[in-house]
Amino acid sequence: MKRRTWRKYHKWTGLIISFFLVMFCLSGIVLNHRRCFADINVSRAVLPGRYDFKHWNNGLLRGTLRCKDDKGHDMVLIYGAAGVIRTDTAASIFIDYNQGLPSGADYRQMRGVVQTKNG
Structure with missing residues (x-):
């Protein structure tokens, strides 16, 4: 050449x-260096469609815990990739139960939830 x-x-x-x-x-x-970038959040709207939560997929629901609230009513805590979600036993209403947790997807990866003797 x-x-x-x-x-x-x-x-x-x-x-x-x-x-x-x-x-x-x-x-x-x-x-x-995930810890340096953990506070940067990317909206799921800009990600490809396979990252959307549809029908409790992608680890959104890893487990449930049935317990009672302060008034003695039955409730269910749903935990998974989006943190903790509170609902009633009929799953008719869903309430975000992540108050007190740091913001960011890395900090809301729940692998298990336990109930102590104190409630």
């Missing part, structure tokens, strides 16, 4: 590959 042709291919191939290498480096930094 002529030197000029080789140089042209080398330049454009290098620019394209370097773009992907920089993207891999930046995504690796974000993935390895």
